[in-house]
Amino acid sequence: MMRVVILGCGGSAGVPQLGGEDGRGDWGACDPSEPRNQRTRSSILIEQDGRRLLIDTGPDLRAQLLATGIAGIDAVLFTHAHADHITGLDDVRILNRLTGKPIDAYGSPKTIEELTLRFDYAFRPWKPPGFYRPVLVPHQVAAGQDLTIAGFPVTLLDQDHGYVRSLGLRIGRFAYSTDVVAMDAEVLDRLKGIDTWVVGCFQRQKHATHAHIALVAQWAARIGVRRTVLTHMGYDLDWAWMQANLPPGLEPGFDGMEIHPAS
Template identity: 60%
Template sequence: MKVTLLGTGGSAGVPMIGGADGGGDWGACDPGEPRNRRTRTSIVVEIVQGQRLLVDTSPDMRGQLLDCRIAGVDAVLFTHAHADHITGLDDVRILNRIAGRPLAAFATAETLAEMTHRFGYAFRAWEPPHFYRPVLEAKPVRPGETIEAAGISVRLFAQNHGRVETLGLRIGDFGYSTDVVALDEAAFAALAGVDTWVVDCFLRGDTHFSHANLDTVLGWVDRLKPRRTVLTHMGTEMDWAWMRDNLPPGVEAGFDGMVLACASARRCV
């Protein structure tokens, strides 16, 4: 199994729109470091049989899939319905054409309701033979379930994201926790024994109402003790070189296009 980090930035990406010359607001991030350029957060999980599960459809999805040379996916799982995780949805029609069929869309009932309200045309029945619009088949799921998506066994757990809940994922010894500010005991139980954990870390020193900061993440790492922790959903405070030089052993910054190769859905390198 391998996991590709399509994007590792927050909802506005890095750099954000703006800057003194209009070339972008980089905050504390060095513009000369390519790994500081971050698109919106998403991953693809691929198993040895070739099936791929896309997690979220960011507004940068088209460029991400091209840059990472991912030629198609077999299903989509949505962690929640915030814009930076769903508004690439229209480009799913090309993924439909590649697959030659509608794609299963796994999400909670609440997320599916919001997506259907905003993108109702994507959830209408397919009208063969063409895909002039995205076609998704809603597959409601609940935290606590273990589902089969694109041939992959995925354990789901709830995460506190401030005003909403998001879905966290556990696949073998790999864990994925985007968009989270607090974890309950059920989430810690789902992550117990995780080997490699990709986790939201939006900022360093300050606190945020819906995203974890570095101190919070390091506290979780101390409790869970994963062999490897990779930070994602990072904002403009999170300079790559600073993290390289200051993060403790076993904790590192992710970057767009990073690939984690996992042996039998277990240890990732």
């Protein structure tokens, strides 16, 4: 059975954001006494039959893996190259040590280009023994492509993230779509038949680069998905408020949440 772990479900600044009256965090509309309102930057891990695929390496990666007891991966897929999705990349060196091998890294040509510019040392050829730095093997992929990553049959989806494109993915009856504000009809059609969808929803009202509640509900209805779990949520979205007010079929994710999609 496939297991999906939401490592983090927060927006680019996390929840709480830096600041607040006492300097200990700005919670916005979120109740600080609710643990599920504390959100690290968005990332998931997909696991089945001992194989693990990590989606993005945000700045909270180390803490996320420790909190969920994950001590190894087989590959990483980058949705795009924004800082909140890549700046934990250096922690991959410990994963290299734990697995004893270089790790395959997948992303669009633009994303791989950005990664090799910012983390050039991670993409140099490995000279064994040891991993004093991360060692990633780059693979350029494209939206619309069907391929196998770490043994998973992955369909890559094109997403409009406002000023850039991002990659969504489908594996069987599960799909993940973070950092998206628009999807064309073809992509929505490729999502039909899924059972569970983890999708970015930044706030209650419209946003220039991220989907909001009404838009996600519209997409979910068109796809016909049974369960829609929100991620990449900002401090506008309080857990209890969402539990009481989200449309049927939608629910908030939380850091450490485990999902077992129908096969």
